[in-house]
Amino acid sequence: MNAPASVLVVGASAAGLATAEALRRKGFEGRLTLLGAEAHLPYDRPPLSKQVLSGDWVPERARLRSETTLSELDIDLVLGEAAVSLDAAKRQVKTDRERELAADAIVIATGVRPRALPGTAGLSGVHLLRTMEDALALQAELTASRRLVVVGDGVLGTEIAATATKRCGSVTLVGPQAAPMEQQIGADTAKALAALHAERGVDLRPGVGVDGLVETGGSVSGVRLATGEVLPADAVVVSIGSMPATEWLAGSGLRVEDGVVCDAHCRAAEGIWAVGDVARWHHRGLGRSLRLENRTNATEQAGAVAAGILGAAGAYEPVPYFWTDQFDVKIQVYGLPGPHADTEVVEGDPADGRFVLRCTENGRVSAIVGWNMPKQARLRRAEIAYA
Amino acid sequence: MAAPDVFDQRDEDGIVVLLDPSPGDEQLDAVREAAGVCPALAIELSETP
Numbered sequence: 102m103n104a105p106a107s108v109l110v111v112g113a114s115a116a117g118l119a120t121a122e123a124l125r126r127k128g129f130e131g132r133l134t135l136l137g138a139e140a141h142l143p144y145d146r147p148p149l150s151k152q153v154l155s156g157d158w159v160p161e162r163a164r165l166r167s168e169t170t171l172s173e174l175d176i177d178l179v180l181g182e183a184a185v186s187l188d189a190a191k192r193q194v195k196t197d198r199e200r201e202l203a204a205d206a207i208v209i210a211t212g213v214r215p216r217a218l219p220g221t222a223g224l225s226g227v228h229l230l231r232t233m234e235d236a237l238a239l240q241a242e243l244t245a246s247r248r249l250v251v252v253g254d255g256v257l258g259t260e261i262a263a264t265a266t267k268r269c270g271s272v273t274l275v276g277p278q279a280a281p282m283e284q285q286i287g288a289d290t291a292k293a294l295a296a297l298h299a300e301r302g303v304d305l306r307p308g309v310g311v312d313g314l315v316e317t318g319g320s321v322s323g324v325r326l327a328t329g330e331v332l333p334a335d336a337v338v339v340s341i342g343s344m345p346a347t348e349w350l351a352g353s354g355l356r357v358e359d360g361v362v363c364d365a366h367c368r369a370a371e372g373i374w375a376v377g378d379v380a381r382w383h384h385r386g387l388g389r390s391l392r393l394e395n396r397t398n399a400t401e402q403a404g405a406v407a408a409g410i411l412g413a414a415g416a417y418e419p420v421p422y423f424w425t426d427q428f429d430v431k432i433q434v435y436g437l438p439g440p441h442a443d444t445e446v447v448e449g450d451p452a453d454g455r456f457v458l459r460c461t462e463n464g465r466v467s468a469i470v471g472w473n474m475p476k477q478a479r480l481r482r483a484e485i486a487y488a
Numbered sequence: 489m490a491a492p493d494v495f496d497q498r499d500e501d502g503i504v505v506l507l508d509p510s511p512g513d514e515q516l517d518a519v520r521e522a523a524g525v526c527p528a529l530a531i532e533l534s535e536t537p
């Protein structure tokens with residue numbers, strides 16, 4: 102395929118901006134439009150549950166690029182305007198301001214939206230966390246006298262619980278797993294993480310589902326567990342996963358199944374690509390389709406998509422990677438630990454609060470998990486079977 | 489890690505350290521790439537001919 106004369110990127114956050122930058126870095130000189138629903142200049146999300154939520158950073162510090170850097174990219178940056186439909190065959194996008202944008206190549210980078218607990222819309226004191234507004238609204242609720250309950254023991258919920266202890270007198274973390282983040286870091290590391298949280302004052306309620314919220318006069322006053330017990334709460338964060346932002350692709354002609362379905366090159370159709378949290382592509386090394394919701398993937402996949410648009414032939418098959426910072430612990434995860442992996446400490450010692458764990462499945466290394474040993478963990482990434 | 493001749497990571501805490509503050513032309517692409525992908529946005533590059 103010849104390099105296109107124009108590219109439209111829909112979604113102006115980590116993945117969309119990184120795609121635009123990678124296109125320019127790789128020499129693309131055509132017309133480049135970046136369309137984003139949020140009115141803000143592109144900002145980064147990982148700090149929202151860390152430095153922004155704790156109040157250590159002012160919101161501006163989470164910006165991905167300065168205004169000067171953005172203007173040097175020579176892009177049409179259209180903010181506060183959302184795509185409402187796509188015609189994949191014509192490569193045309195309609196926006197909520199009744200505009201039609203067409204381009205030779207279109208990149209879908211619309212990310213995900215958090216799932217809410219049914220029937221909780223409009224209830225005061227109930228929060229989701231995805232945007233800067235969400236982070237500031239939640240931050241305002243966290244004060245010493247308040248009781249916060251976090252519903253959901255995935256990466257985000259667990260991280261929010263850790264950060265909230267800095268501002269909140271009482272923090273409870275509820276979730277269905279035996280230990281927080283078990284699915285993402287494996288049982289052994291999750292146990293160590295549970296111990297850390299307990300030691301730092303988080304009240305852990307593992308292995309239990311949530312039935313619903315209790316309301317008093319329009320505000321949340323508690324969380325009802327499946328066991329019937331009610332945990333009193335002044336504020337609740339719901340962190341029970343997210344859904345790809347693909348409603349606008351209805352009728353586009355693209356296949357959407359928990360993400361925009363793409364081939365091994367992250368291509369959804371002729372001239373249509375997907376990148377970041379919204380993209381489900383075929384990972385050749387793993388031999389299956391994969392959708393990753395993490396920051397490093399947003400940037401790396403953007404590089405692959407930009408190269409693909411400009412005619413490069415390589416498939417995208419990264420070693421998945423994410424990090425999380427909780428209290429004074431930095432966890433890095435390369436690969437996918439999986440619940441049935443055999444694990445072995447290969448560096449450091451859990452008793453010293455620093456270690457690297459190797460996960461093996463069917464005789465192949467499936468993941469490397471670092472606990473306060475970022476460099477050592479990174480150096481062992483190469484042991485992963487498809488690295 | 490992108491541009492391993494220019495950046496390294498400290499053993500104790502993983503913080504990235506700069507090994508070569510003015511890398512040569514042959515490193516330029518790798519350094520640009522590193523600045524582009526650094527998750528902490530900690531790399532600022534000024535290019536003078």
Ligand SMILES: Cc1cc2nc3c(=O)[nH]c(=O)nc-3n(C[C@H](O)[C@H](O)[C@H](O)COP(=O)(O)OP(=O)(O)OC[C@H]3O[C@@H](n4cnc5c(N)ncnc54)[C@H](O)[C@@H]3O)c2cc1C
Nearest residue numbers: 112114115116138146147183184211212377378394395396
């Ligand atoms: C609080 C928080 C903490 C996190 N911490 C970590 C971490 O520690 N480590 C890690 O690896 N990852 C972390 N992540 C995940 C990481 O931030 C995401 O993987 C990353 O933001 C994905 O980027 P994206 O551009 O694909 O999607 P998003 O960041 O979701 O961006 C999508 C953008 O598209 C816009 N959009 C949606 N629909 C439309 C439309 N129809 N038209 C136009 N624009 C639209 C949205 O408004 C949004 O701005 C965290 C995420 C959150 C929310």
